[in-house]
Amino acid sequence: MIAALRRFVSRRVGRRLFLLFIVSAFLPLAALAALSFMQLRDMLLQQGEQRLAATAKGYAMTLFERLLLASDVAAAAAGRGAGPPATGSLARLSLHSLARVEPDGRVVAVFGNPPLEPLAPAVRERIEEGKSVVTVKPATGGARVTITVPTTRGGEGAAVAEILPEYLWQPELFPTETDFCVLEEKSRVMLFCSTKIPDDVLAATVPAPSEVPSALLATRWLRDGEPQRSIAWTQFLRYAFETPDWVVVASQPESFQLARLLEYQHIYVPVVLLALLIVGWLTIRQARSIVGPVVQLAARARGISRNDFESRVEMDRQDEFGELASAFNQMSSQLGRQFAALTALSEIDRLILSTPDTAQVVRTVLERMRAVVPAHFIGVTLFDHDAPGHAHSYFSETNSTEGLAYARATLRTEDYELLGRNPDGAWVALVPGSRGILGVLAERGLKVAYIQPIVWRDVPCGALALGYRDETSGGDEERRQARDFADRVAVAVSSAWRDEQLYQQAHFDPLTGLPNRLLLKDRLTQEIARGQREQRRFALLFIDIDRFKNVNDTLGHTAGDAVLAEAGRRIQGCVRDSDTVARLGGDEFTVILTNVHDPQDAGHVAEEIVAMLSESFEIDGQSTFLSASVGIVAYPEDGTTAEDLLRNADTAMYRAKAAGRATVVFFEETMNAEAVSRLMLDRDLRQAITKGEIAMHYQPLLDLRTGVVCGAEALMRWNHPEHGPIPPARFVPVAEESGFIDELGRFALDEACARMKAWRAEGLPVKRVSVNVSPRQLRKVGIVALVQQAADGAGIPHECLEIEITEGLLIEHADSVEGLLRGLSASGVKIALDDFGTGFSSLAYLNRFPIDTIKIDRVFIDGLGYKRDSEAIVVAIIAMSHALGKSVTAEGVESAAQLEMLTEFGCDSIQGYFVGRPMPAAEFVAFVRNRAPEKATAPILPFLSR
Numbered sequence: 040m041i042a043a044l045r046r047f048v049s050r051r052v053g054r055r056l057f058l059l060f061i062v063s064a065f066l067p068l069a070a071l072a073a074l075s076f077m078q079l080r081d082m083l084l085q086q087g088e089q090r091l092a093a094t095a096k097g098y099a100m101t102l103f104e105r106l107l108l109a110s111d112v113a114a115a116a117a118g119r120g121a122g123p124p125a126t127g128s129l130a131r132l133s134l135h136s137l138a139r140v141e142p143d144g145r146v147v148a149v150f151g152n153p154p155l156e157p158l159a160p161a162v163r164e165r166i167e168e169g170k171s172v173v174t175v176k177p178a179t180g181g182a183r184v185t186i187t188v189p190t191t192r193g194g195e196g197a198a199v200a201e202i203l204p205e206y207l208w209q210p211e212l213f214p215t216e217t218d219f220c221v222l223e224e225k226s227r228v229m230l231f232c233s234t235k236i237p238d239d240v241l242a243a244t245v246p247a248p249s250e251v252p253s254a255l256l257a258t259r260w261l262r263d264g265e266p267q268r269s270i271a272w273t274q275f276l277r278y279a280f281e282t283p284d285w286v287v288v289a290s291q292p293e294s295f296q297l298a299r300l301l302e303y304q305h306i307y308v309p310v311v312l313l314a315l316l317i318v319g320w321l322t323i324r325q326a327r328s329i330v331g332p333v334v335q336l337a338a339r340a341r342g343i344s345r346n347d348f349e350s351r352v353e354m355d356r357q358d359e360f361g362e363l364a365s366a367f368n369q370m371s372s373q374l375g376r377q378f379a380a381l382t383a384l385s386e387i388d389r390l391i392l393s394t395p396d397t398a399q400v401v402r403t404v405l406e407r408m409r410a411v412v413p414a415h416f417i418g419v420t421l422f423d424h425d426a427p428g429h430a431h432s433y434f435s436e437t438n439s440t441e442g443l444a445y446a447r448a449t450l451r452t453e454d455y456e457l458l459g460r461n462p463d464g465a466w467v468a469l470v471p472g473s474r475g476i477l478g479v480l481a482e483r484g485l486k487v488a489y490i491q492p493i494v495w496r497d498v499p500c501g502a503l504a505l506g507y508r509d510e511t512s513g514g515d516e517e518r519r520q521a522r523d524f525a526d527r528v529a530v531a532v533s534s535a536w537r538d539e540q541l542y543q544q545a546h547f548d549p550l551t552g553l554p555n556r557l558l559l560k561d562r563l564t565q566e567i568a569r570g571q572r573e574q575r576r577f578a579l580l581f582i583d584i585d586r587f588k589n590v591n592d593t594l595g596h597t598a599g600d601a602v603l604a605e606a607g608r609r610i611q612g613c614v615r616d617s618d619t620v621a622r623l624g625g626d627e628f629t630v631i632l633t634n635v636h637d638p639q640d641a642g643h644v645a646e647e648i649v650a651m652l653s654e655s656f657e658i659d660g661q662s663t664f665l666s667a668s669v670g671i672v673a674y675p676e677d678g679t680t681a682e683d684l685l686r687n688a689d690t691a692m693y694r695a696k697a698a699g700r701a702t703v704v705f706f707e708e709t710m711n712a713e714a715v716s717r718l719m720l721d722r723d724l725r726q727a728i729t730k731g732e733i734a735m736h737y738q739p740l741l742d743l744r745t746g747v748v749c750g751a752e753a754l755m756r757w758n759h760p761e762h763g764p765i766p767p768a769r770f771v772p773v774a775e776e777s778g779f780i781d782e783l784g785r786f787a788l789d790e791a792c793a794r795m796k797a798w799r800a801e802g803l804p805v806k807r808v809s810v811n812v813s814p815r816q817l818r819k820v821g822i823v824a825l826v827q828q829a830a831d832g833a834g835i836p837h838e839c840l841e842i843e844i845t846e847g848l849l850i851e852h853a854d855s856v857e858g859l860l861r862g863l864s865a866s867g868v869k870i871a872l873d874d875f876g877t878g879f880s881s882l883a884y885l886n887r888f889p890i891d892t893i894k895i896d897r898v899f900i901d902g903l904g905y906k907r908d909s910e911a912i913v914v915a916i917i918a919m920s921h922a923l924g925k926s927v928t929a930e931g932v933e934s935a936a937q938l939e940m941l942t943e944f945g946c947d948s949i950q951g952y953f954v955g956r957p958m959p960a961a962e963f964v965a966f967v968r969n970r971a972p973e974k975a976t977a978p979i980l981p982f983l984s985r
């Protein structure tokens with residue numbers, strides 16, 4: 040019990056219940072016990088007091104009666120003539136001695152030794168009245184009580200008797216535990232005392248003498264430490280015996296009065312204690328029946344917090360605690376399943392993040408579901424991404440020892456309908472012979488299945504199935520879990536497909552579906568590694584479609600895209616499956632031809648590609664003809680790294696373009712040397728201006744109507760200290776490529792403007808100097824300001840400066856260039872369109888841009904006189920230009936015949952060796968001066984032929 044109590048109070052709830060018990064049961068019970076004990080004691084004391092008073096009164100009455108009896112006995116025994124009474128007679132039993140008072144006053148002894156003194160007058164008088172007199176004389180150990188009674192009616196005779204103390208007091212008849220003391224009231228003479236009472240107690244107990252009896256007084260005092268109770272009763276004697284009243288003091292031990300209390304105490308205390316114990320025991324028992332389950336449930340809750348979902352709360356009770364325990368166990372199991380499911384889901388999440396392998400994710404899903412979902416069959420069917428109408432089914436039977444199984448399924452329309460109609464899953468009754476995604480389940484004798492579609496981007500991409508052997512289907516919990524796991528599979532599928540998409544996007548060209556530059560490099564690196572390993576050769580073709588830009592500009596980008604896609608297909612058609620065709624971007628394609636023994640084989644393939652790309656492209660009902668230039672490199676002869684091979688193939692392709700396009704060119708080491716030489720050239724060029732190696736030469740322009748040198752084209756010349764004169768056609772492209780063209784261009788502009796200023800100062804008739812501006816230079820921010828600054832810096836009107844731009848620039852950068860040209864034109868600077876006719880000459884350009892002069896390319900002038908179409912083209916250009924209000928300059932005029940024809944065609948001015956070659960500034964001045972102003976209107980030919 041103590042141990043149980045200790046265990047019990049060690050719990051907080053137990054302590055509280057225990058305190059509650061103390062406060063609500065123990066204290067009231069104890070208080071009630073104490074109160075009733077006190078009341079009972081008071082009551083017993085009160086009763087004792089009353090009994091004691093009655094005892095005292097009764098004793099006093101007995102004394103009175105004994106006195107009366109003694110007086111009668113004395114009177115009778117002392118009657119006249121009576122002899123001594125017989126022994127044993129009443130007189131002998133009650134009287135100590137007896138004397139007779141004769142009528143003559145003599146006192147005669149009847150028996151014993153009575154005092155024989157004559158009666159005192161007062162006594163005599165009383166006797167004569169027929170009344171008795173009691174006198175008391177103190178004596179050792181008490182007092183002698185004498186009674187005098189008349190023996191005759193007249194009072195002549197009397198009897199004097201001393202009363203036997205034993206008779207009078209009769210202590211043997213005292214009630215138990217009761218002592219009496221009798222004292223005379225007035226004199227306080229103690230007549231008798233069975234046990235001595237202290238004087239102070241007597242003083243406090245005995246009332247003061249009075250005519251009327253006073254109230255009983257009770258006192259409590261100690262005798263030898265033991266409480267005593269005393270009470271006094273005054274017996275009226277004065278009228279009957281002419282003697283002071285006697286006071287009877289009765290005493291009893293308090294314990295005697297409380298004797299019943301002690302008895303009661305012996306029963307009451309054990310009963311109260313027993314009641315308390317019973318209450319306590321019941322309280323503990325009841326509290327334990329509350330605390331015990333609470334402790335158990337708390338321990339179980341702690342167990343759950345430690346992920347222990349298996350243990351159970353064992354509580355075989357039919358009350359609320361029993362229900363709570365059962366609910367707790369259910370909750371624990373459910374939490375366990377949910378925890379297991381969440382753990383499985385998080386494991387799957389981690390797996391999804393770490394592997395792109397959908398099958399592995401599906402396997403893990405099935406394994407984890409087996410542990411969590413109480414279904415007889417769990418399966419995942421995934422639609423075959425690459426084979427529409429087919430699916431992969433992975434499944435697992437929960438009570439089978441076999442692991443994961445796999446089957447291929449053919450999908451039916453009903454499958455798609457089932458999944459499409461029930462995105463949140465559906466219960467399906469299985470019938471033998473079911474096909475599609477239900478086939479695997481039906482084959483295993485399952486009766487019912489829950490089918491949860493696996494949805495990605497709102498489209499089912501598979502299904503998760505839970506199969507059951509009996510009709511009683513699983514609950515909501517399984518359905519929820521099925522949905523969660525299906526979501527994970529969907530994420531895995533989407534993740535895998537997205538990875539695939541990302542891979543596709545990163546490695547394939549979306550337009551043609553061909554590998555892009557990244558994948559090409561990868562494959563090239565692999566091929567190099569294989570080549571090294573297996574001593575095998577391969578070839579790399581670099582294909583660029585000639586003038587592809589024209590297609591975009593004239594037919595639009597959609598058409599351009601269609602041409603590129605078709606070009607990719609045609610190239611692909613020319614090679615084996617083992618070869619790699621890639622699109623590098625724009626109109627550039629490459630082909631890795633694996634296992635090439637003879638480079639000539641690569642040449643044949645390249646020729647075939649060129650031929651295929653030369654065939655017409657039918658775009659939007661229009662036939663478009665293109666060509667391609669192909670550069671070829673062979674591994675390992677032309678490079679051993681992907682970068683080297685690509686660069687060299689590119690170089691070869693450029694060489695093919697330079698060779699007239701629609702050509703195949705094998706890379707040669709000399710091509711590489713050329714690239715190196717270009718680098719050297721660029722390095723030297725950067726110092727050429729400061730070293731004074733660059734100079735501007737001026738080629739005259741002759742006005743065909745006046746024969747006057749009306750202008751000059753500024754052409755750059757570089758006199759290299761080691762290599763001698765280097766033509767601009769060689770170093771200008773290098774400068775363009777390296778960016779140094781900006782500086783060269785600025786130099787040309789400044790030089791030409793300065794020269795123009797000098798010519799004007801010298802009075803030369805030259806109205807304008809034209810400067811070639813490269814496309815890159817023109818597209819540079821600030822070109823307008825730069826040109827204006829050059830003119831303004833030299834102090835020449837803007838009209839004296841002409842900018843020569845190429846047709847290609849207008850075609851390739853029409854939008855960005857238009858504003859610049861308008862800016863220049865607005866400032867007065869003239870604009871000439873160089874090399875007209877060689878590019879994609881279009882009337883639209885002439886109209887759109889602020890061009891002042893059209894310069895007909897040399898190739899058309901060359902053909903004048905012997906090429907009909909050249910003549911027609913020149914005539915058309917002149918007519919068209921004039922119609923648009925533009926002047927025309929013919930370039931490269933080298934003969935009088937050409938001059939004549941051009942004059943005839945109405946050309947405005949000419950430029951060419953026939954008029955004069957580009958010459959240093961000083962020579963140019965002399966040249967112009969030779970053409971005297973007065974001769975300016977003379978026929979031109981004689982002037983020129985001089």
Ligand SMILES: Nc1nc2c(ncn2[C@@H]2O[C@H](COP(=O)(O)O[C@H]3[C@@H](O)[C@H](n4cnc5c(=O)[nH]c(N)nc54)O[C@@H]3COP(=O)(O)O)[C@@H](O)[C@H]2O)c(=O)[nH]1
Nearest residue numbers: 754755766767768771787811812813873931932933951952
């Ligand atoms: N951006 C710059 N380009 C410049 C600059 N200087 C020259 N160039 C460009 O270099 C290309 C080659 O120029 P060049 O070798 O000077 O040849 C020019 C003439 O010498 C040549 N020409 C002139 N008349 C005849 C002729 O009767 N027969 C013949 N075979 N050649 C002739 O033609 C070139 C001028 O052509 P064009 O510019 O198209 O008017 C050349 O493309 C220059 O543009 C420069 O400072 N900046």
